[in-house]
Amino acid sequence: xxxxxxxxxxxxxxxxxxxxxxxxxxxxxxxxxxxxxxxxxxxxxxxxxxxxxxxxxxxxxxxxxxxxxxxxxxxxxxxxxxxxxxxxxxxxxxxxxxxxxxxxxxxxxxxxxxxxxxxxxxxxxxxxxxxxxxxxxxxxxxxxxxxxxxxxxxxxxxxxxxxxxxxxxxxxxxxxxxxxxxxxxxxxxxxxxxxxxxxxxxxxxxxxxxxxxxxxxxxxxxxxxxxxxxxxxxxxxxxxxxxxxxxxxxxxxxxxxxxxxxxxxxxxxxxxxxxxxxxxxxxxxxxxxxxxxxxxxxxxxxxxxxxxxxxxxxxxxxxxxxxxxxxxxxxxxxxxxxxxxxxxxxxxxxxxxxxxxxxxxxxxxxxxxxxxxxxxxxxxxxxxxxxxxxxxxxxxxxxxxxxxxxxxxxxxxxxxxxxxxxxxxxxxxxxxxxxxxxxxxxxxxxxxxxxxxxxxxxxxxxxxxxxxxxxxxxxxxxxxxxxxxxxxxxxxxxxxxxxxxxxxxxxxxxxxxxxxxxxxxxxxxxxxxxxxxxxxxxxxxxxxxxxxxxxxxxxxxxxxxxxxxxxxxxxxxxxxxxxxxxxxxxxxxxxxxxxxxxxxxxxxxxx
Numbered sequence: 028x029x030x031x032x033x034x035x036x037x038x039x040x041x042x043x044x045x046x047x048x049x050x051x052x053x054x055x056x057x058x059x060x061x062x063x064x065x066x067x068x069x070x071x072x073x074x075x076x077x078x079x080x081x082x083x084x085x086x087x088x089x090x091x092x093x094x095x096x097x098x099x100x101x102x103x104x105x106x107x108x109x110x111x112x113x114x115x116x117x118x119x120x121x122x123x124x125x126x127x128x129x130x131x132x133x134x135x136x137x138x139x140x141x142x143x144x145x146x147x148x149x150x151x152x153x154x155x156x157x158x159x160x161x162x163x164x165x166x167x168x169x170x171x172x173x174x175x176x177x178x179x180x181x182x183x184x185x186x187x188x189x190x191x192x193x194x195x196x197x198x199x200x201x202x203x204x205x206x207x208x209x210x211x212x213x214x215x216x217x218x219x220x221x222x223x224x225x226x227x228x229x230x231x232x233x234x235x236x237x238x239x240x241x242x243x244x245x246x247x248x249x250x251x252x253x254x255x256x257x258x259x260x261x262x263x264x265x266x267x268x269x270x271x272x273x274x275x276x277x278x279x280x281x282x283x284x285x286x287x288x289x290x291x292x293x294x295x296x297x298x299x300x301x302x303x304x305x306x307x308x309x310x311x312x313x314x315x316x317x318x319x320x321x322x323x324x325x326x327x328x329x330x331x332x333x334x335x336x337x338x339x340x341x342x343x344x345x346x347x348x349x350x351x352x353x354x355x356x357x358x359x360x361x362x363x364x365x366x367x368x369x370x371x372x373x374x375x376x377x378x379x380x381x382x383x384x385x386x387x388x389x390x391x392x393x394x395x396x397x398x399x400x401x402x403x404x405x406x407x408x409x410x411x412x413x414x415x416x417x418x419x420x421x422x423x424x425x426x427x428x429x430x431x432x433x434x435x436x437x438x439x440x441x442x443x444x445x446x447x448x449x450x451x452x453x454x455x456x457x458x459x460x461x462x463x464x465x466x467x468x469x470x471x472x473x474x475x476x477x478x479x480x481x482x483x484x485x486x487x488x489x490x491x492x493x494x495x496x497x498x499x500x501x502x503x504x505x506x507x508x509x510x511x512x513x514x515x516x517x518x519x520x521x522x523x524x525x526x527x528x529x530x531x532x533x534x535x536x537x538x539x540x541x542x543x544x545x546x547x548x549x550x551x552x553x554x555x556x557x558x559x560x561x562x563x564x565x566x567x568x569x570x571x572x573x574x575x576x577x578x579x580x581x582x583x584x585x586x587x588x589x590x591x592x593x594x595x596x597x598x599x600x601x602x603x604x605x606x607x608x609x610x611x612x613x614x615x616x617x618x619x620x621x622x623x624x625x626x627x628x629x630x631x632x633x634x
Contacts, residue, residue: 031146037133037136037146037150037153038133040150041129041136041153042129044154044157044158044435044439045125045128045129045132045157045158047443048157048438048442048443049446051443051446052121052124052163052167052449053121053122055117055121055446055450056450057115057169058449058452058455059170059323059455059472060168060170061169061170063170064106065106065115065120066115066117071107072107072110073107074107077104080100080103080104081225082282097283098228098283099225099227100225101176101225101226102172102173102227105172105226109123117169123172124168124171124175125166127172127175127176127179128165128175130179131157131175131178131179131182132153132154133153134183135149135152135156136149137149138182138186138189139152139401141186141190142189142240142244143244143361148408148412151431152401152404152405155400155404155438158435159442160318160438160441160442160445161314161315161318161321161396162400163393163442163446164394165397167446168394173226173227174227174229174394174397174398176226177229178223178398180219180222180230181219181220181223183215184215184216184218184219184222184233185236185237187213187216187219188212188213188216188237188240188264189240189245191209191212191216191264192209192245192260192264213264213267216268217267217268220233220268220271221271221275224272228279229375229376229398231275233268234268234271236368236371236372237265237268239367241265243360243363243367244364296381299329299387300329300381300389302333303327303329303333303336304377305333305340306333307327307373309339309343310327310391311395311396311399314396315396318441318445321445322393322448322462322463323448323458323459324384324392324463325390325391325392325462326384326389327388327389327391328387328388328465329378329388329389347366350410351410354409354410358409358410361409362405362406362409364402365406365407365408365409366402366403366406368402368405368406369399369400369403371399372399373395376391378390384466384468385466385468386500386503386513388463388465411427451476452472452473452475453477456472456476457473459472460489466496467492467493467496467497467500467516468516470493471489471490471493471520474488474489474490474493474523477489478523481530483527483530483531486527487527487528491524494517494524497513497516497517497520501513501514514547518547518548518551521540521543521547522540522544524540525537525544525561528540534564535565537561538558538562538565541561545558550581551581552577552578552582552588553578553587555588556574556578556585556587556588556591559571559573559574559578559591559595563594563595563598571595572595575595576592578591586612586615586621586622587621589611590609590612590619590622590625593608593612593625594625597625597629602629602632605629606626606630609625609626609629
């Protein structure tokens with residue numbers, strides 16, 4: 028910017044930009060993980076087990092988890108506070124996300140201003156971070172608050188970390204900090220760093236980002252240009268942050284299970300993940316530069332060829348080296364700092380430690396870019412500014428202002444459009460399978476959305492596609508440890524297909540689906556119960572009795588199994604036997620309404 032602008036005006040501009048981009052997401056419903064972690068979470072309103080949230084050795088794993096186990100106790104506490112405030116009204120959670128994202132953009136501005144001492148560049152980085160459409164996955168999804176929360180706490184930690192450093196001579200102007208103030212600021216930084224780590228695992232990179240500041244942006248530049256005292260102080264600050272992360276990792280390793288992997292030999296699987304890092308980096312770079320085709324559950328298939336991505340990335344890195352070497356020293360420092368920030372920020376999500384969607388599909392989710400995108404925007408703006416100065420010379424500022432204004436306008440419109448896919452599960456998952464057609468769980472999620480919307484034919488179609496993909500996995504998996512995971516999904520698909528056929532009135536097909544599920548798990552009492560009911564509808568009472576008995580034997584405490592036995596006795600005309608079963612059931616399960624209703628009807632029939 029060529030003129031001075033106050034911090035309050037910066038806040039106002041970012042607030043307006045944020046509302047322009049995300050206001051249409053505020054009144055969307057709960058979708059997918061929002062239901063798991065908030066709306067349907069049975070523990071969400073319980074406050075008597077806070078110590079278990081932090082110390083429980085078997086934390087709750089995310090829905091559909093194969094390799095990804097969560098340990099995010101501070102996030103769970105936030106969910107409880109939000110539930111106390113908003114109950115099951117989704118607009119409150121969405122508004123919280125939008126306001127927190129705007130708050131993060133303000134923190135990004137403040138951090139960039141401290142690091143760069145350039146308000147105009149700091150504002151542009153914050154503005155692009157705020158309004159880029161790739162952020163919709165973190166902001167428009169209520170469950171995306173994990174990204175917002177860890178970034179909020181991490182950015183505050185970073186700001187206080189810088190405040191704990193000596194004030195550069197060129198900025199001092201009477202603002203020299205005493206040792207007490209610096210220790211105080213460092214303590215605050217450490218507390219917020221711990222908070223970020225307890226909110227999301229991605230926060231482990233924060234000490235490395237602190238190192239980027241120490242080497243490229245602190246005091247007089249790189250550590251090699253500092254005095255020995257300043258070097259020691261910088262290294263001690265870094266060592267303290269690294270120690271916090273090390274202790275966190277040790278503790279987390281004790282309280283969370285290890286990932287299973289995808290069923291390939293461990294050495295081969297690890298090598299495949301590493302070889303596809305260039306594919307992931309190219310994907311991330313492309314959607315940041317050209318944010319089209321954004322979608323949920325973005326994946327990379329590590330069994331596909333990787334040579335092309337390696338060659339393309341190698342060429343691009345060569346071009347970048349040439350361009351960076353041609354820049355002025357100041358622009359080079361900013362560009363390198365931004366690029367290193369971007370790469371470091373992505374380290375936990377590059378599948379060095381597996382983040383597996385299913386089989387060979389590894390997660391390259393768009394919300395992984397939330398905090399790393401700050402470095403990418405700093406790099407692009409620095410490199411673009413250097414290139415614009417060469418190409419347009421005296422008119423570079425005017426051209427840059429017009430171009431960036433146009434980019435921000437386009438990003439606002441794209442963000443508003445991308446938010447619309449989060450208005451419900453059907454549009455969200457339809458878009459997902461459009462881009463991830465071979466993602467079986469995507470098909471299952473879409474099928475369930477269709478089912479609950481009573482679009483049964485479409486649900487059956489998607490379930491069958493998902494079933495076919497799951498069977499393909501089974502043929503290729505060698506690990507006996509991983510096979511049950513996919514067999515469980517196959518059983519679940521047959522179970523859900525049976526429900527679809529029941530709702531269509533096709534009892535014969537429903538029976539076939541339940542039999543397929545029972546072949547995989549013959550001791551599932553629910554399957555026996557449901558199969559028995561379908562045999563009753565098909566007027567095959569003896570078969571129904573067989574399955575009702577099996578269900579009751581497998582789980583004598585299951586009220587539904589006992590209720591179904593009573594129904595069978597009623598149909599056979601054995602009213603007294605049915606009455607005895609129902610009276611016993613009502614005594615042991617007084618809140619089980621079907622038994623109470625059946626007993627009342629039965630009493631009216633028996634003199």
